[in-house]
Amino acid sequence: MVDLPPLRDVIARHGLSASKALGQNFLFDAQLLDRIAAIPGDLQDQAVLEIGPGPGGLTRALLKAGARVTAIEMDKRCLPALAELAEAYPGKLRVIEGDAMKVDHAELMGETFAVVANLPYNVGTALLVRWLGGESWPPQWTSLTLMFQQEVAQRIVAKEGGSAYGRLAVLAQWRGNANLAMKVHRSAFTPPPKVMSAIVHVTPQDMTDGVSxxxxxxxxxxxxxxxxxxxxxxxxxxxxxxxxxxxxxxxxxxxxxxxxxxxxxxxxxxxx
Incomplete structure (x- = not known):
């Protein structure tokens, strides 16, 4: 077990604060983060892609679970904190500075991988559609464990007949098995967002229906x-x-x- 300083201390030392423009909300509760990291199952020596790690709260939980993490972060302010985390876990954390929407995730990973991310609210839906889209199937990812605003999460797992049911539900449930794995209260975040959050877990299913x-x-x-x-x-x-x-x-x-x-x-x- 790697002995790390409290995340709040790291954030204070680097003068970090959540950026509203980047859709950031930080999670500090280590037990909650461990529960999130456990949703996809055993991550020991598994490749994991994380989008928007920020100062590395969820990243810590993934590394603690034994994962090999590739984290894409576009906020330069967070890079020094992530670099310290990479030093604490030699060879286990690779940090890529950039926009996750502009990166070829399959090429970057080069192997099968799970996606686990507290997604920035402003790009979450677009990334989900991208992971579920494309003509090549099955995908390189083995599962998606993603934090969304609760309203968005409910739209992903909704069944026909209700107002929440729409294109996200059809796409997610056509290509995968999608379920709402956990609700996260707004008070768990710093700063607290105006809305509740929830985690959706998606696993791909075999597709042989010949549909574009x-x-x-x-x-x-x-x-x-x-x-x-x-x-x-x-x-x-x-x-x-x-x-x-x-x-x-x-x-x-x-x-x-x-x-x-x-x-x-x-x-x-x-x-x-």
Whole structure:
């Protein structure tokens, strides 16, 4: 066990504070961070990608769990604190300075990896769509353990028929098994955000349905972009979509939120 100074002391010594512009909120509770690091299962000698580690609270828990961590951080202020952590765990932590949205994660990792991250609120959804998208499947990642605003987390795991159900739910549940693993109270963060948070855990599932990810993304964007309208209206701007409804036996008077993931997949397959 590596003996580390309290994270609050590290932050104070480096004069760090959470940046609202970067969507940062720091977690100090070591027990809570250990629980988050345990969600993906045994990480001993496993490659883990962390996005936005900040001063390294979750990073500490991942290293303590035995993971080999690659952390992408764009806030230069946090790099010295992360460098100290890398020194404490020789060969176990690699810090990449940059924008996670502009990095090829698969190329960077070079092996199968788990993603564990307290995602900055301003890029979380975009990163999730990127990990779940693309035509190549199965992915290089073995699981996603991601912190979101609770409202976003609920949209990812929502079932059809409710107002939370939308394109994120369809994409996540088509390509993976998604569940809400843990709720995190706003008081756990410094500074406390205005909203509650939650952690979503996603594992990929085998895909043999011949559906184009891009087609499904375009289909759900159109359908949920005008979710209060009947499908014959919301999909009329997507060539062939309305005809495909009849082809797969879906009434064009239905609305997007009533369609199951399987029905969206069938529709996308007809369009593909």
């Amino acid at each position: 990810a891009r087609t499904l993304e375009r289909l759900t964007e159109a359908a949920f972009g005008q979710r209060r309208k009947m499908l014959r209206q919301s999909l009329k701007g997507m060539p062939g979509a309305v005809d495909a409804l009849a082809q797969v036996g879906i009434a064009d008077t239905r609305r997007a939120e009533t369609l199951s993931v399987d029905e969206f997949v069938a529709l996308a397959r007809a369009l593909s």
